[in-house]
Amino acid sequence: MRVALVAMETTRHTDTAGNRRFERLARQLTEAGHEVTLFCAQWWDGEPDRFEADGIQYRAVTINRALTSFCLRLPLMLARYGPDIIHARPSPPQQVIAASIGGTLARTPMLVEWFGDEGLDGTARTTRWAVTEPQLVVTPSQMVRTEVRELGAADESTRIVPESIDFSLVDAVDPSEEVDVAYAHPLDESANIESLFLGLAELRDRDWTATIIGDGPQRDAYERQASDLRIDDRVQFVGACDREQRLAIYRGAHAFVQTAYREYFATELLWALAAGCVGIVEYQAESSAHELIENYERSFRVTNPQQLADAIVDAGQYDHLSVEETWREYDHSRVLEQYTDIYDDLQSGFGYL
Structure with a gap:
């Protein structure tokens, strides 16, 4: 499966539990044999194209965290990549809109990984877009799922996938x-x-x-x-x-x-x-x-x-x-199966979403 992960800010920009979880997923998917690219703002020195580190293939959308440029360039880059699934972080929420446009161009379903530590303004329109644009929002717990539903996500459009351990x-x-x-x-x-x-x-x-x-x-x-x-x-x-x-x-x-x-x-x-x-x-x-x-x-x-x-x-x-x-x-392998099952479900039902 070809998976496009979207996070303008990685752990190299801001080290949060949510970003660590997202990049751990990238490594685990890659180790399981999937083709994975994480689309982000460049954080490495050198050419602003592809860069591999810690088992993750990064792709620079912009050379810095310029949000407007990131959102303008992302849709076409996703369409050219041709992923089977798009999996995005909600912060900043504007990137979710851009990823959704990329999903439309690529005819690919999209889900959002909402950990809870994003610190977004719940009254902002863009925050509410970030939970209503994707086909599915994944949270680590019922508490965070409830917060996402209060922001406007439908019950059937949310799913809990817990943290995992070795x-x-x-x-x-x-x-x-x-x-x-x-x-x-x-x-x-x-x-x-x-x-x-x-x-x-x-x-x-x-x-x-x-x-x-x-x-x-x-x-x-x-x-x-x-x-x-x-x-x-x-x-x-x-x-x-x-x-x-x-x-x-x-x-x-x-x-x-x-x-x-x-x-x-x-x-x-x-x-x-x-x-x-x-x-x-x-x-x-x-x-x-x-x-x-x-x-x-x-x-x-x-x-x-x-x-x-x-x-x-x-x-x-x-x-x-x-x-x-x-x-x-809760072993890494068992939780990874939950993600891949979600990907399969989204793909099989995409025509009806």
């Missing part, structure tokens, strides 16, 4: 020392470790240990808070950590606690669940984390620090695991 890596990493609780998130204003610490402080008379993964501008403040609550002797801050180090900690941990205010998809929670952790999620209005564990037995949903403390205690009813096969369905 499940084989879970087995490949040896567990680290056992801890009772693990937590992972950039230590910024949305981390909300206060809830976890207040819950742990309720359990001072019990024997427990906790590991905090992540770094950021609020780390010093969180370390001071642990000290003020007199739990710092049992809370270890280990920094950002790479994927293997995180997995080793998750495989050694009994429970993973999710309290962050904002999660378009709770990827670290997913990794931890796959590594056998009991999931404890504090409900947040701007987080989709609770969706992951909605029908999962080894989990707890809470709304305040006292309930969180109770859940940490109650998690002891479950055996310690270091891998959980339930989450194999």
Whole structure:
């Protein structure tokens, strides 16, 4: 299958979770044998044509992020490429209109990948065009899907495709020392470790240990808070950590606690669940984390620090695991199949859309 991906801004321009997901999809499609080109603004030195990096074939539409020029040139370039499917990012939303025109010229269906972190103005006409022009809008969670529908997308024109993980890596990493609780998130204003610490402080008379993964501008403040609550002797801050180090900690941990205010998809929670952790999620209005564990037995949903403390205690009813096969369905290969099935469905029904 020939796939045209459209994103004026790549991770080389703006490193966001949505852009990383989009480029990971480009690599996975290429590795699976599909012909894939990502149409973008040039970010590399040299001739403004094609450039390959990290397994992705990039095609420069413009030599810089000049939106008007990008949108004027894109339709004809897509038509000449002759893709079987066009898959675009919604930011900036004007590129969706241009990609749609390219799809009309190429007689090709188009879908939009809406992760949730685009930061678009929901009142702008162009934003609403970005959800109504494509044949389908893909989101990583029900929370983001609801936001897209509120912008004007029809229910039948939206689909959830979750984030994915390398499940084989879970087995490949040896567990680290056992801890009772693990937590992972950039230590910024949305981390909300206060809830976890207040819950742990309720359990001072019990024997427990906790590991905090992540770094950021609020780390010093969180370390001071642990000290003020007199739990710092049992809370270890280990920094950002790479994927293997995180997995080793998750495989050694009994429970993973999710309290962050904002999660378009709770990827670290997913990794931890796959590594056998009991999931404890504090409900947040701007987080989709609770969706992951909605029908999962080894989990707890809470709304305040006292309930969180109770859940940490109650998690002891479950055996310690270091891998959980339930989450194999989120492996990269399984989720990639969801994308290719969507592509096939769009192609087969394009004449009727």
